[in-house]
Amino acid sequence: MATESPSAQEKALRINLDSNRFGTFAEIGAGQEVARWFFHAGKASATVAKSISAYDMSISDGLYGPAGHYVSRPRLESMLDREYGELAARLGASKGARLFVYADTVATQGSKRHGSLGGHGWVGVRFQTETGGEPSQIIAHVEMLDRHTVDQQEAAGRAGVNLLYGAFYHQDDPNALIGGLLDGLGRERLEVDLIKFSGPAFSGVDNRLMSLQLVQQSLTDVASFTAQGEVVQSSETVARKPVLLVRGSFRPITKVMHDAIDGAREQFEQAWKKDDIAVVMEMTLHNLMSGERVDHRDFLERVDILGTLGYLVMISNYTTYDRVTQYLRHYTCEPIGIVVGIPILRQILDEKYYQDLNGGLMEGLAGCSADP
Amino acid sequence: MKLLVYPTVENGSEQPVTAENVKVADHQKNLYAHLLANSLVEPIRKYDPANLNIRSTDVLAKLQAGDPAWEKMALPEAVELIKSKGLFGYRAPAKAA
Numbered sequence: 001m002a003t004e005s006p007s008a009q010e011k012a013l014r015i016n017l018d019s020n021r022f023g024t025f026a027e028i029g030a031g032q033e034v035a036r037w038f039f040h041a042g043k044a045s046a047t048v049a050k051s052i053s054a055y056d057m058s059i060s061d062g063l064y065g066p067a068g069h070y071v072s073r074p075r076l077e078s079m080l081d082r083e084y085g086e087l088a089a090r091l092g093a094s095k096g097a098r099l100f101v102y103a104d105t106v107a108t109q110g111s112k113r114h115g116s117l118g119g120h121g122w123v124g125v126r127f128q129t130e131t132g133g134e135p136s137q138i139i140a141h142v143e144m145l146d147r148h149t150v151d152q153q154e155a156a157g158r159a160g161v162n163l164l165y166g167a168f169y170h171q172d173d174p175n176a177l178i179g180g181l182l183d184g185l186g187r188e189r190l191e192v193d194l195i196k197f198s199g200p201a202f203s204g205v206d207n208r209l210m211s212l213q214l215v216q217q218s219l220t221d222v223a224s225f226t227a228q229g230e231v232v233q234s235s236e237t238v239a240r241k242p243v244l245l246v247r248g249s250f251r252p253i254t255k256v257m258h259d260a261i262d263g264a265r266e267q268f269e270q271a272w273k274k275d276d277i278a279v280v281m282e283m284t285l286h287n288l289m290s291g292e293r294v295d296h297r298d299f300l301e302r303v304d305i306l307g308t309l310g311y312l313v314m315i316s317n318y319t320t321y322d323r324v325t326q327y328l329r330h331y332t333c334e335p336i337g338i339v340v341g342i343p344i345l346r347q348i349l350d351e352k353y354y355q356d357l358n359g360g361l362m363e364g365l366a367g368c369s370a371d372p
Numbered sequence: 373m374k375l376l377v378y379p380t381v382e383n384g385s386e387q388p389v390t391a392e393n394v395k396v397a398d399h400q401k402n403l404y405a406h407l408l409a410n411s412l413v414e415p416i417r418k419y420d421p422a423n424l425n426i427r428s429t430d431v432l433a434k435l436q437a438g439d440p441a442w443e444k445m446a447l448p449e450a451v452e453l454i455k456s457k458g459l460f461g462y463r464a465p466a467k468a469a
Contacts, residue, residue: 244376248428249428250428251428251432251460252428252431252432252435252446252450252454252459252460253428253446253447253450254423254426254428254431254445254446255420255423255426255445255446255447256378256423256424256426256428258447259378259419259420259423260376260378260416260419262418263376263378263416263417263418263419264376264378264416266418267376267414267416267417267418268376271374271411271414298460301457301459301460304453304457304459305450305453305454305459308449308450308453309447309449309450325373335373335374336373336374337373337374337375337376338373338374338375338376339376339378339416340375340376340377340378341377341378341380342377342378342379342380342382342389342390342391342394343380345375345377345391345394345413346394348375349396349397349400349404
């Protein structure tokens with residue numbers, strides 16, 4: 001039987017009581033919700049070196065440098081850089097503890113996916129696994145799905161505690177670490193659609209497999225990475241761009257697919273007078289299943305080839321095309337083209353394909369006429 | 373959104389099946405004609421007819437069986453990677469005695 005996960009309070013207390021941990025909390029946008037758990041749990045003085053919330057933009061720019069977007073990966077990274085640099089310079093190994101910085105930049109009610117009904121943010125931890133050693137790092141992008149701001153703030157707080165706890169006590173088991181991110185929350189309150197592990201503690205971790213884990217463990221419906229294997233969020237790849245989506249198993253990708261993409265791209269450019277098209281190779285979880293499980297080696301073989309050919313890969317948990325277009329619509333108003341073969345066209349016209357939609361085939365195709 | 377449809381050949385026929393000549397159910401003919409007329413479904417017009425017979429399941433079976441015919445069905449970069457790393461259970465063709 002699975003052991004019940006500790007509560008956020010218990011997690012924070014364990015970290016506070018762990019004499020090996022000492023660090024900074026820097027939070028922008030949803031209050032100091034993560035640090036608050038550590039102050040409430042007791043014994044915070046043994047863990048918290050500093051807690052800061054640079055809420056004002058000028059103050060934030062003064063500390064972390066100018067930002068194009070405040071809720072962005074570059075902002076999170078500049079926060080981690082600055083705070084970790086300060087911590088290491090001031091304390092070095094003098095505390096005898098392993099240093100860490102937790103940082104987040106969060107917007108309640110600011111999600112592209114959920115409009116005014118959800119928030120999102122970038123969260124991260126940079127931490128030593130040995131006193132005085134090189135730090136490792138985990139960053140993630142989260143969507144807070146609660147309807148009310150105060151609940152989104154609370155969710156951000158729990159997510160941060162879960163991330164710290166996972167980083168400290170599940171670093172040898174990234175799959176378990178990922179599973180623990182929703183402790184005390186559940187998918188109805190929080191989505192995690194990007195996670196990136198780096199540094200010496202995670203030298204054996206392939207972040208493409210971690211993206212797959214996010215979809216497999218249902219922390220998100222979509223996770224993406226570039227041809228270089230860099231995990232990316234859709235706001236970083238398809239935002240405001242025309243999109244050509246190609247769904248397949250890619251086992252292996254053949255000349256047919258390239259020919260189709262080249263032809264489709266040319267027509268797309270002529271029809272819409274657009275260049276800078278994002279070509280997205282989508283693999284559904286269903287495409288990847290082999291019986292009850294996903295063969296990770298087989299998955300990596302497929303994406304190795306796609307990467308060599310320069311393609312962006314998106315893993316999704318969507319079965320029908322209408323759901324993937326809905327998803328992409330959150331990020332772009334530009335045209336979306338779906339490249340298919342004749343067998344898939346027949347499937348799309350098959351009423352059975354839409355049995356879960358109240359409006360059946362017409363609802364499934366509705367996106368066609370509603371979009372540009 | 374638009375569907376861009378790549379043609380295929382079926383049942384040994386040389387005439388490609390395209391988005392324009394594909395058979396649809398009688399009760400969907402008007403709907404489908406509307407989708408085509410408004411370019412919501414569009415045939416991909418520029419393609420290499422030599423590719424229309426390629427099926428990825430066939431490529432996989434051949435590369436696992438040591439039949440080098442598959443190498444003409446994938447891009448050179450993919451072929452090189454599959455062969456050099458032995459991906460998907462690749463088997464080198466048997467050498468003639």
